[in-house]
Amino acid sequence: MxxxxxxxxxxxxxxxxxxxxxxxxxxxxxxxxxxxxxxxxxxxxxxxxxxxxxxxxxxxxxxxxxxxxxxxxxxxxxxxxxxxxxxxxxxxxxxxxxxYDPLRADIYKKFGLNTIGTTTLVAHIFRSALLKESAKHEFTIGNDIGLVEYRVEEEETAAKESGGGKK
Amino acid sequence: MYVLIVGGGKVGYSLARRLADEGFDASLVEKEERMAKRIAEDLEQVLVIAGDGCDPGRLEDAGIARAQVVAAVTGDDEDNLIICQLARDTFGVPRVIARVNNPSNEITFKKLGIDTVSSTTIISKLIEEEATIGDIFTLLALKRGKLSIVELIIGPKAPAADKMIKELRLPADSILATIVRESHIIFAKGETVLKPGDSIIALATTDSEMALREALLGKE
The missing domain is CATH 3.40.50.720 (NAD(P)-binding Rossmann-like Domain)
Structure with a gap:
């Protein structure tokens, strides 16, 4: 490519x-x-x-x-x-x-750009890791990729898995 | 009418002052707090907001929702583009205008449907007009500069002097509209004879201006 x-x-x-x-x-x-x-x-x-x-x-x-x-x-x-x-x-x-700006990331996602709002993404990853929560978070990258995070096992760090593909 | 200006440099400042003087309701958003303060002290009738005009929240504070016109005149073209897009597409502002600092960005703005003003382009166009065609004056440019209404003055030695219009080999993309002769207006017909001193008002595509000049006034 x-x-x-x-x-x-x-x-x-x-x-x-x-x-x-x-x-x-x-x-x-x-x-x-x-x-x-x-x-x-x-x-x-x-x-x-x-x-x-x-x-x-x-x-x-x-x-x-x-x-x-x-x-x-x-x-x-x-x-x-x-x-x-x-x-x-x-x-x-x-x-x-x-x-970086979450607001602009949202707005331009609506206008059809595949935006990755890294600020929100990183904030949520930190939150999960800090709280050791098993809560599932979903992030969307543009309109056709999802990033899903969830805890797999009772470990110290929150496991992370990214799943690509169409929603 | 409410006009929102983003960017408090020389262009933004002068624009705000002028609009306020003409009785418009104008506000200005400027990123640098010190600059914003200075403008606010200077222009009492203008509401000045210190903040980043690319931040949709700041634009809302500035009352963008009720603005009829937004002019993005910062020194950064990428900022001006985003301000105009936010204004038009998110806040539904009917008229948005961007200043383009680097002329090579003009094409991008045009393709994305944002109207622009570029001082570099305007000045260079004026100079080009002066430099290349001395005795053909553009009175009005139409269709984004593709078509113009021009004025030519027939000199005593011009090839078109004392000839009927139908004898002239005029370029296809041009038409002689009227002749001004000693303050009389004559509508051009095929049989009209051109006289030295006549001022000709013609309509021509920009590409055929030179050929029109040659046909009427000869080569430079």
Missing amino acids: HIIIVGCGRVGAQLAQILSSEGHNVVIVDKNQESFKRLGADFNGITITGVGFDPDILKRAGIERADALAAVTNGDNSNIMVSQIAKRIYNVPRVLTRI
Whole structure:
């Protein structure tokens, strides 16, 4: 798969390393060249320095033939803008958007973006782990993926299992 | 009419002041508290809210639900896009306008259906007009700049001087509408003879403006 990752922070860099090591064609974009140091020496994908929502940069990253794009910069609005360009202008089949602000994550999920509201997600995971609760939580990622968490056994840490697929 | 402005830089500040002077009910949202404070002291008639205009909660505080117009004029294009989308799609604001700082983002806004104003594009268009076609003036641009009403003045040595309109080889995508001759208005017919000093008002597609100029005034 040809996959574009926008944002080479901790998440973006790790995602790029994993996908690249699995044999995917990875192009990673970041406005700060220094960020690419996070990728390490083994990374064999392509790096492009520039603003992720600049159409010229996206074209250089091969957005016209991309199978998927992940927007994981530290700016919610940048991620939303990149994702809309990918989804609505270039019809990239799979687009995922990280959004810190829970409210904006909800709003743009309704508008059809596959948003991952990491703040809410992490808060709920912490809550469960702290309370050692067996309560089940459900998170939705966009409109077609669910993440379900539940306790499997009486252990110290809350076990976590993620289940993908259509709801 | 209630107008909500997001972004308190030079553009936002001037816009708020002008609208308030013209009697509009205007509010302004500015992220930086110090800037917001300064604007609030300066513009008494404008309600200034310190907060992030990309935060839907802040927009609600600013009364976005009753706004007829939202202008997103921050220095960050991604913020302006999101503000306009929130305003239009979440709060149902009838008219939203975004400032575009980087002209290469204009196409994205257009494709996502958000109206934009880009000072860079406006200024460069004005300069282009001045630089390339000196004696053809655009009076009005229509259909997003694809069609224009232009004015040309026939000089004494112009190829069209003392010729009937039907003798001229005018580009297909153009039509001469009226001739202003010593403050008289003449509606152009095939038999009308053009005189030096005539001011011609024509309708032409932007692509055929140069050809129209050549047919009437000759090559530069």
